[in-house]
Amino acid sequence: MKPQKIIQQFIFAIAVGFLFYWLNIPVGWLLGPMIVGILYATILGYSQPLPPVFMTLGKAFLGLATAVRFSPDTLILAANYAIPLLLCIAITGIMSLFHGYLLARFSGIDRVTGLLAFIPGLASSIVAIGEEMGADAVAIALFQYLRLLLVIVIVPTLATFLFPANSESPNLIPILTVDQLSIPFVSNLFILAICCGLGIWGGNKFNLPASGFLGTFIVGLIVFWTFPDYIQVPQWLFKIGLLFVGLSIGLKFDFQTVRKLFKAVLIEAVLVISLIICCLAIGYGFHRVAEVDIVTAILGLTPGGLEAMIATVVQLGGDTSLVLAMQLTRMLMILLLTPWLTAFVSKQDQKDV
Known part of the structure; x- marks a missing residue:
């Protein structure tokens, strides 16, 4: 892609991001650029993906912003909720598979494609697994993308409307100034840059899921726990991360593929909304049983959109570290179950034939 086009896209994305932020739209720095990307790709009639480096950096910045708020106490807290947490995750997984079955049943696509379309999270890995199993990788990518879009648009908006932000919450990332830093501003940024570089490299080296995010999160966690009173993550870096991720997602929108699978897309949209409602109910149940605040419970069990959920919990003041856990x-x-489950369904399809 030509540099002029990239600059143009970022100018529009920044303008709409500021507008959404001014209007107090939930996760405005993510949603605004994402909408700009969708409109841009739709007008041209085909996807206009940014160079992968922008998505990678965006996830790395969000990984740093998450790591700085992740306390060791969260590990103990998550362990205390292990049984209800695993039970709720299992229930949401079963509901996701059931909705995938319904998609295949009513749209006419094969069962493996329908199943993988509703597996939450790890979209790139899911597409790769589907391709290996002989499923329609293009359709899986479209359905995963649509699910992600709907989750990012619906859940933060609904959560923000139902549970307004608590401005006094200690979980909110502070807007840092140079005077508040314990080390020089340039040195702070240099250390953050090293964390990003090592995190991205390590995530790719060890094939971590969501490598840009998770690799940087782990490196950042080590640094922030080692020097808790020195290294800080500025608020503007968090917003840049949202901007990069949102615009990268939006520009991947492929209108031609949507037209070819129009019936399946409509069915999936209805099913995704149904799944979101089911997950909200499960999250409410987890809130009542585990006595975790309802914002954390709902966002922690939402089917996909890790970056958007982290951004939303930052805005609303829930327990970001527990949501991440x-x-x-x-x-x-x-990661552990999908390849086995997909292979099993594929074998069953072959037997039916």
Whole structure:
């Protein structure tokens, strides 16, 4: 893509991001650029993906912003909720598979494609697994993308409307100034840059899921726990991360593929909304049983959109570290079970034929 086009896209994305932020729209720095990207790709008639470096950096910045708020106490807290947490994750997983079955049943696509369309999180890994199993990788990518869009638009908006932000919450990332830093501003940024570089490299080296995010999160966690009173993550870096991720997602919108699978897309949209409602109910149940605040419970069990959920919990003042622990636990279960489950369904389809 030409640099002029990239600059143009970022100018529009920044303008709409400021507008959404001024209007207090939930996760405005993520939603605004994402909408700009969708409109841009729709007008041209085909996807206009940014160079992958922007998505990678965006996830890395969000990984740093999450790590700085992740306390060791969260690990103990998550362990205390292990049984109800695993039970709720299992229920949401079963509901996701059931909705995938319904998608295949009513749209006419094969069962493996329908199943993988509703596996929450790890979209790139899910597409790769589907391709290996002989499923329609293009359709899986579209359905995963649509699910992500709906989750990002609906859940933060609904959560913000039902549970307004608590401005006094200690969980909110502070807006830092140079005077508040314990080390020089340039040195602070240099250390953060090293964390990003090592995190991205390590995430790719060890094939971590959501490598840009998780690799940087782990490196940042080590640094922030080692020097808790020195290194800080500025608020503007968090917003840049949202901007990069939102615009990258939006520009991947492929209108031509949507037209080819129009019936399946409509069915999936209805099913995704149904799944979101089910997950909200499960989250409420987890809130009552585990006595975790309802914002944390709902966002922790939302089916996908890790970056958006982290951004939302930052805005609303829930327990970001517990939301991350819940989302990552689900990711790990998905990584372990999806290849086996997909192979099983594929064999059953072959027997039916």
